[in-house]
Amino acid sequence: MSQATNAPQMSLPNEPTVATIKTKMKLRDPITTSVLALLTGLLALRAEGVSRLAFEGATSWFNIPDLVLNARLTVIVCFLINLAAAAYSWKQAAARKPQLKGSLFVVGVLFVLAFLVWTVAGKPDARMPIVSLLVGALTLSIPLIYGSLSGVVCERTGVINIAIEGQLLFGAFLGAVVASLTNNAYVGLLGAALGGALVGVLLALFTVKLRTDHIIVGVVLNMLVLGLTSFMYSTVLKSSPTLNQVVSLPKLRIPFLADIPFLGPLFFNQSILVYLMYVAVIGLQWALFHTKWGLRTRACGEHPKAADTVGIKVNRMRWTNVIAASALAGLGGAFFTLGASLAFSKNMSSGNGFIALAAMIIGRWNPKGAVAAALLFGFATNLGSVMQAVGSPLPAEYMLMLPYVVTVLAVAGFVGAVRAPAAEGKAYPE
Incomplete structure (x- = not known):
């Protein structure tokens, strides 16, 4: 009978054993x-x-x-x-x-x-105004939160959304025009969502249907929206002021809750745009990880072939998610006009779409993480303005640079080990 099974296990001289293997030091x-x-x-x-x-x-x-x-x-x-x-x-x-x-x-x-x-x-x-500092931080983070949530939905389903900047800008434009025509800020919100959705249709058409490179399409759409809105502003809105009036969303104060110290004025004395943001954040966090839609969305972004095998229409899912997410970004664009009580002007989004993209990356493609990063950017931006008001010895311009510095670091990958959805940016055949 062979004794091979009882022979001692041999190892190479330089082969590491379990006891000598150490995990990499995380710095x-x-x-x-x-x-x-x-x-x-x-x-x-x-x-x-x-x-x-x-x-x-x-x-x-x-x-x-x-x-x-x-x-x-x-x-x-x-x-x-x-x-x-x-x-x-x-x-x-x-x-x-x-x-x-x-x-x-x-x-x-x-x-x-x-x-x-x-x-x-x-x-x-x-005097350092703590309450106004926090309220201003939340206010300035509104477009970033909407934009980052849009990016989360798109990229979780496999489409890279570089066009957040364009979606914010076109949402601000169409929201202002519709609100001016109807003299109703709430109808203007619908126009803002429609503006973002229209950019989403183009994004889905070129990435899902025509299978064009997602990065290139996003950049081109941003330039297209910037050029189109600038042209419309110079040729139409300036000559017809009635199409670009200041129509603002009123604040909706929630009784009792608005008087809770610190939390009240921060969370419960806001416009409907902020309350919709609460619903979007909580609803998306729950839906993405606890519903059938969320499971299918993540499957399309991680392993579309497996999703297709079990009967999920991958490209249809990508179409609907991209358009819906783009409408969400359009609502974020309404902040620049309806939320801030301003008429539309050229390039109002001012790079907020790219900061929202960075917030999504720092948040690891998770709604609550993206919101936390967006709040950080909003706080840093508002802090620069407050510092200037109180006469800080540090030039306020340094603090105003902080969101963009963090954006560069995030895009460069210096935010720790992050992993995008495996099928992100990869076309799937019809």
């Missing part, structure tokens, strides 16, 4: 926390005097007095906490252990707090 969190801790420490060196944080408008039930803080002491406390978090993060990374959940968020919040305290430190007449 993103340790480096990020260390950089934020270092920046907080630099702020501590420059902070002097006292800082005043104002809470006007937080609630109508009672008045909240200004919070007066010792600037240097406050920033030093933030620095020490961030330093301890950075040390712990390096320890976890060296031991190849998972990072503490939420630690990066806490470090970021403490850095922002230190920065706000430093901005108004030593200025008796300067």
Whole structure:
């Protein structure tokens, strides 16, 4: 009887064993926390005097007095906490252990707090308006959230949506025109959604039907919408002011909820565009991961051949999802005219579509992640304006650059390991 089965297993001299194999050290969190801790420490060196944080408008039930803080002491406390978090993060990374959940968020919040305290430190007449800072951040993030959600739906179904910029711009244009013709902002919202959907029809036609390169089509559509709206503005809207009136969406204050301190004015004293945004975010997060539609959408973006095998019409799914998602981006474009109480002007979207695309990537093609990234961009943009108003020693232009700097970093892939849907940008035969 053969003894081969009882023979000892031989291994090559240089072959690694299970005990010697180590996972790769993940450096993103340790480096990020260390950089934020270092920046907080630099702020501590420059902070002097006292800082005043104002809470006007937080609630109508009672008045909240200004919070007066010792600037240097406050920033030093933030620095020490961030330093301890950075040390712990390096320890976890060296031991190849998972990072503490939420630690990066806490470090970021403490850095922002230190920065706000430093901005108004030593200025008796300067007050940091916390409520208006947060409300403005949410307001400026509206088009980014709608645009990033549009990108999530499109790319989850396999179509790269570079045309978010064009969808926002055409939504702003058509929303303003329809609202002016009907003198009704709510009808203008329908026009904005239609404008985005029309761009989505062209996107689906060239990517799904004609199988053209998705990146090229998106860029061309952005240029097409920019040229078309600029031409219409110069030749039609300027000569017919009645087609480009200021028609704004009124704020709909929800009783009782609008008076909840801080949360009320931030979330429950907004226009219908913001309330629709809440529904879109929550509904899409649930639908994408807990419904048959969501499963089919993700299947079309990950493995369309398998989806086709079980009877899913891949290209039909892509058509409907792209058009619906583009209408969503069109609603985001309504912010620039109906939401901001402005008449239409050339290139109103001002690159917000590309920032929305970056928010989608940072959010890892997940609605809630995309929303968080969009809120970060909105906060950074509004912070630049607030800094200018309170007389910050740092030029406001630097802070206004932040969303675009983060966009470049996101597109370049410096946001950690992210993986797009496997079939993204790949045509599927009829």
